[in-house]
Amino acid sequence: MSKNLTTRSEDYSKWYNELIVKADLAENSGVRGCMVIKPYGFAIWEKMQAELDRMFKETGHQNAYFPLFIPKSYFSKEASHVDGFAKECAVVTHYRLKNDEDGGIIVDPDAKLEEELIVRPTSETIIWDTYRKWIQSYRDLPILVNQWANVVRWEMRTRLFLRTSEFLWQEGHTAHATEAEAIAEAEQMMRVYATFAQDFMAMPVIKGTKTESERFAGAIETYCIEAMMQDGKALQAGTSHFLGQNFAKAFDVKFAAKDGGQEHVWATSWGVSTRLMGALVMTHSDDNGLVLPPNLAPIQVVIVPIYRGEDQLDAISQIAKELQRELQLQGVSVKFDDRDTHKPGWKFNEYELKGVPLRIAIGPRDLEKRTVELARRDTLTKEIVSKDNIVDRVRELLKEMQKSMFKKAKEYRDEHITEVDTYDEFKQVLEEKGGFISAFWDGTTETEEKIKDETKATIRCIPLKAKEENGTCMYSGKPAQKRVLFAKAY
């Protein structure tokens, strides 16, 4: 197997692109900007989906499915929404092809749609057009719906998982009788995302709100979770929006209130996408390949036999299969790789590249001594474990790795939050160290835009934990109440 990855220090971006492809996560397709998610990558996404779906259902949500296409006119109904989304999108204009005179196929000009259809970049409009039919009275509220879907946002410069023209995501869309209830829902989903990121992805995140200019198009408030990648760039990992009554007004969705009278419905929407795959890779992986947290690894343990001849393989296989069964009974996913087409060294490399948390090697000497060699992907350390203790040790290590990967990522993240008080300091830290920079900001879009233009850094979030202080904006020198987090971002 050719590992030969570019290292992170050589070229972080190239390292990422190579790793995604070599570890069999995804690849570019013949369609501009659209990726193929390969089985190994998709298995990780399925684990993410399963956990998120469970968390959504535990918080009272149900899944549904809405159309892929949205009539063009729907977008015009919410003014800020159309500017944010409808412009860079795939437009369906015809519904038929036909043969031309040369036997080729062309678009049939007679099959032009009366109204063009947009491939959904997000589904607020089509969903609120539907909710109008579902909601008459306060008894019909709340509606707590999620959908797992593909969406398309036409992107000029794409990168696997991080920015693709088509991506997979979930989008929750809820409807409420009161403002307070909708805000509570939006905040709850931000917390659900944060819990998922920390407990499953082993990725620390900062919870906060977006500034006006970074808000979702059509939102009153956007809550977000922000993560820090190993190259010092931030990544927005999930957003949850309080939409106020904007979409209810645009689509005329009212309900008969308990105390009489017609009121507009309050809304939220929230989503995470296959972008999380990119975040997962960039949070933990190293120059040898992927490092996957045990809670999301499709294969948690791989067993590799080291043998000469059929007799040794038979003896080792017997032990390996017994061990596999025992571990599976404990809910551990185990692969026994007894392929004779590849050597052990090749396999070691392959599973390192693919980030399998634990590797068990069993050789002839282990047979004699009733031991196995256990190797840990995150630290690359090895230990010899007695066969009698191996099941317990594996379970223990999987838990420990999940914790220690989070701890390591959190230490890195915490080291990459720098408080600065002047703009010069700001630019220096941004240039030399990267990471989040915590600084006072005067709260104006004007200052935010100027900093962005001059440094490419944006305000990632106003942390929920930010305390009220009497400060001075590092850029304008005007009074400022809170430190916000700046960073260059994916």
Add this chain to the structure above:
Amino acid sequence: MSKNLTTRSEDYSKWYNELIVKADLAENSGVRGCMVIKPYGFAIWEKMQAELDRMFKETGHQNAYFPLFIPKSYFSKEASHVDGFAKECAVVTHYRLKNDEDGGIIVDPDAKLEEELIVRPTSETIIWDTYRKWIQSYRDLPILVNQWANVVRWEMRTRLFLRTSEFLWQEGHTAHATEAEAIAEAEQMMRVYATFAQDFMAMPVIKGTKTESERFAGAIETYCIEAMMQDGKALQAGTSHFLGQNFAKAFDVKFAAKDGGQEHVWATSWGVSTRLMGALVMTHSDDNGLVLPPNLAPIQVVIVPIYRGEDQLDAISQIAKELQRELQLQGVSVKFDDRDTHKPGWKFNEYELKGVPLRIAIGPRDLEKRTVELARRDTLTKEIVSKDNIVDRVRELLKEMQKSMFKKAKEYRDEHITEVDTYDEFKQVLEEKGGFISAFWDGTTETEEKIKDETKATIRCIPLKAKEENGTCMYSGKPAQKRVLFAKAY
């Protein structure tokens, strides 16, 4: 609640349309031909997905994801495929909208795609274009991949679940080193579908192959499972195709064989869709609403309290919640509907309409006697059960209902297979009784087409179980070897 369903005997088609909407399964959207799958309907689809996905994985398949869009030129590469699929489809021609002078939004003529993109009607072409990169040697085979996806086939006349322009499905696409292995795969997946239909949907199906004219565009052989609906019309519930080397040749996918030399890869593809939801409804439901088999019911048991005043409700709630917990521990999904906004009679109607298999009612007299009333949806029968026996009785009844729904559907189906030997008899049975008609056919497309033109009946399949006989085609009088099954079909 307004049940007031049209009855099946009044107007079967109207009954179906009303039921789908009133039972909260799906509804039409603002986009022509595209449906909204509502939470209750989607919960059934999720149960189908979960079981099918498990069966696919148990037979060695992995999930992956391929692009939504397919470049137009890809379709031209497999000649019969383009005729079958690429013509009635959604065509993306532009990638941007812009504001016009009046502030409206229009398609930006400057953002025209060089090559149009087709929204996938099925994914053979994009997948085989990808497999070319994945397959070099026999070591890379077999590839056993499935994807869960949305697809679009432009339909002029649509019906919820049965024929919609966008629908959800799974499509398996496998690549093999030998013809025999690919045929075995295609046959295996037909059997997996049949097992799913019978064990989960409680729907009997006939396994068979399609005639040449009914085959998938690009297939050498199409295997299918055919079901019989309550109105005597057949429904194709799933297909599995042996594609030969057609797509490998069209997309130049070769592999280095074990014994040297380059060979084209052998292929299969297989799929079932949200159409199964329509089949499920039409197989079991009655004039009171849905009848769901326990194995696919999102709510298997509903508990309805019958009470006056808070005290009675409290006492009943205590028992109901205890019972709910006990049943949940046994893996039974239970809803306790203690809403005070609706009366018991309304709730009885609602859960009948939604096909919940078992209903438990608990009233004040049950409190005294330590009993509950248990009602069964399929037979509409009731029994009084002692509180001590209720958990066992529920479990027993759920199993029994699953079996007896299958038995009832199979009896109906078997009664609706009629052997005929003359064309007059054929037309009479088709007109008066419907169902499958088993008749000798001379094997020519010409005869098949004439019968179709004259009667609207098509050959649903050549049953795998059909025995070799010396017969005479009922239409042409020519020699015929097998009886095939004709029917009018959805």
